[in-house]
Amino acid sequence: MHIMEGFLPVGHAAGWFAASAPFVVAGGVSLRRILRERPEARLNLAASGAFAFVLSALKMPSVTGSCSHPTGVGLGAVVFGPAVMAVLGTIVLLFQALLLAHGGLTTLGANVFSMAIVGPWASYAVWKALRGLGAPIALAVFFAAALGDLSTYATTAVQLALAYPDAETGYAGALVKFGGIFAVTQLPLAIAEGLLTVVVMNALSGRAGHADEIAVLAGEAR
Amino acid sequence: MSPIDREAHLNRWRGKPLAEKLTLTLGMLLLTMVLKPWPGAALVAVVMTAAALFGARVSPKLWLACAAAPLGFLAVGAVSVAFRVDLHGVGLAPGGLAAAGALAARSGAGVACLLFLALTTPASDMLAGARKIGVPTEITELALLMYRFLFILADAALAMDAAQAARLGHATKARRLRSLGLLAANLLPRALDRARRLELGLAARGWHGDMRVLSDRLGPTARGMALVASVLGATALFGVLA
Numbered sequence: 001m002h003i004m005e006g007f008l009p010v011g012h013a014a015g016w017f018a019a020s021a022p023f024v025v026a027g028g029v030s031l032r033r034i035l036r037e038r039p040e041a042r043l044n045l046a047a048s049g050a051f052a053f054v055l056s057a058l059k060m061p062s063v064t065g066s067c068s069h070p071t072g073v074g075l076g077a078v079v080f081g082p083a084v085m086a087v088l089g090t091i092v093l094l095f096q097a098l099l100l101a102h103g104g105l106t107t108l109g110a111n112v113f114s115m116a117i118v119g120p121w122a123s124y125a126v127w128k129a130l131r132g133l134g135a136p137i138a139l140a141v142f143f144a145a146a147l148g149d150l151s152t153y154a155t156t157a158v159q160l161a162l163a164y165p166d167a168e169t170g171y172a173g174a175l176v177k178f179g180g181i182f183a184v185t186q187l188p189l190a191i192a193e194g195l196l197t198v199v200v201m202n203a204l205s206g207r208a209g210h211a212d213e214i215a216v217l218a219g220e221a222r
Numbered sequence: 223m224s225p226i227d228r229e230a231h232l233n234r235w236r237g238k239p240l241a242e243k244l245t246l247t248l249g250m251l252l253l254t255m256v257l258k259p260w261p262g263a264a265l266v267a268v269v270m271t272a273a274a275l276f277g278a279r280v281s282p283k284l285w286l287a288c289a290a291a292p293l294g295f296l297a298v299g300a301v302s303v304a305f306r307v308d309l310h311g312v313g314l315a316p317g318g319l320a321a322a323g324a325l326a327a328r329s330g331a332g333v334a335c336l337l338f339l340a341l342t343t344p345a346s347d348m349l350a351g352a353r354k355i356g357v358p359t360e361i362t363e364l365a366l367l368m369y370r371f372l373f374i375l376a377d378a379a380l381a382m383d384a385a386q387a388a389r390l391g392h393a394t395k396a397r398r399l400r401s402l403g404l405l406a407a408n409l410l411p412r413a414l415d416r417a418r419r420l421e422l423g424l425a426a427r428g429w430h431g432d433m434r435v436l437s438d439r440l441g442p443t444a445r446g447m448a449l450v451a452s453v454l455g456a457t458a459l460f461g462v463l464a
Contacts, residue, residue: 002295003295004292004295004296004299004329004332004333005251005292005329005332005333005335005336006251006254006255006263006328006329006330006331006332006333006335007295007296007299007325007328007329007332009255010255010256013255028358028360028361031360031361031364032358032360035360039429039430040421040425042360042363042364042367043367043417043418043420043421043424044414044417044418045364046364046367046368046370046371046417047371047375047413047414047416047417048410048413048414049364049368049371050368050369050370050371050372050374050375050413051371051375051406051409051410051413053368053372054372054375054376054379054409055406055409057376058379058383058402058405075406087361087364091361091364091365091368092368094365095345095365095368095369095372097336097340098226098339098340098345098348099224099226099227099340099345099372100224100226101226101288101289101291101292101333101336101337101340102291102292104292104332104333104336105247105248105251105335105336105339106251106255106332160299160302164299164302164303164321164325166306166315167306167315167316167317167318168306168315168316169306173306174302177302177305177306178302181298181302192399195399195403196399196402196403196406198403199399199400199402199403199404199406199407200403200406200407200410201407202403202407
């Protein structure tokens with residue numbers, strides 16, 4: 001869920017930019033190192049970023065009947081790793097604002113924090129933890145994508161609650177309000193995205209000639 | 223693929239210097255956030271909408287279509303600010319309507335600013351500008367390549383989607399989800415394959431990861447910047463005094 005242009009007060013907008021900056025800069029530094037060693041990785045990364053954008057512009061059916069788009073957060077985090085996702089995600093979010101009028105420029109910092117930092121790191125942590133426990137790949141992919149999605153929405157709800165606390169019940173009340181609205185729409189979406197990511201990973205690993213290509217890409221991106 | 227991008231290339235203010243359009247947009251965004259929502263932000267919304275529709279002659283139909291999705295988000299957000307939830311149930315929050323109105327004015331103005339920039343300036347122009355102000359070349363180069371890939375991949379995705387729809391791939395929700403998964407899984411290897419072919423072609427031409435192109439865009443003129451500054455100044459003055 002992108003926070004729209006102009007929705008956050010000036011202090012919050014600036015604060016989220018400051019919070020996101022270290023992650024994006026760190027991602028940029030590691031990206032620079034990768035590109036200096038292997039300039040050809042640049043085209044792979046650009047194609048993957050464009051893929052994430054196109055995926056996010058497609059409609060995904062949801063259980064409640066509402067339609068939304070997949071975020072690709074889980075898929076990206078599992079395949080490319082969360083550090084590079086911070087930079088790729090920032091560029092994708094910028095293009096979404098400029099080419100789809102989705103999201104915004106002043107709220108870019110907050111959106112980057114929820115969608116390009118918290119979501120990928122949560123997905124990656126779930127993926128690593130479940131694989132470490134010996135869970136099957138499909139199960140790990142499902143939970144990585146679904147929980148990455150949910151953590152993104154939870155972060156957005158927290159951001160909105162911090163910006164607009166309830167007059168009486170304060171931050172907690174506001175969090176219940178925004179969280180309640182999101183839970184109705186986003187819980188089914190998170191499950192749908194989890195299932196979708198499993199289908200994608202299954203189909204990808206089924207293509208024998210290309211499965212190792214994904215592994216190579218993932219290796220060089222991390 | 224993106225009607226916004228098409229309009230950005232075809233509108234009347236396409237050739238205006240990037241610095242002027244960007245200064246106007248960012249200045250107005252700043253005013254939206256620091257001025258009082260009424261009448262400051264409302265005035266910003268009017269000025270920027272007029273600039274897009276009458277100045278740059280952006281199609282009003284497209285403008286409305288682009289504004290619809292953010293305004294839907296705004297409706298949900300404003301409702302959650304206007305009402306409160308406690309142990310007794312749901313009720314109107316004290317001062318909730320005023321807060322919701324202020325939020326609507328601010329966000330509406332923000333959307334007007336964003337749409338002005340998105341509909342008058344192609345993303346490629348903005349990336350060229352980003353390089354000029356010192357954003358690392360690696361990042362802008364990556365973004366430019368991504369921009370290039372976007373439209374090719376989107377075409378492929380639309381064709382796949384149409385083919386799936388023609389074969390009852392959208393008949394039920396479960397099939398739709400499966401179709402979308404297959405589409406994504408087929409698109410990613412294609413994207414990577416295309417990247418590899420492009421890289422081979424570029425490597426054969428001695429590419430070292432830096433694409434230099436000649437830009438025919440003019441720099442900002444003193445007259446244009448003065449005009450932008452006076453519009454910003456007048457809006458700020460009106461917002462402070464009123």
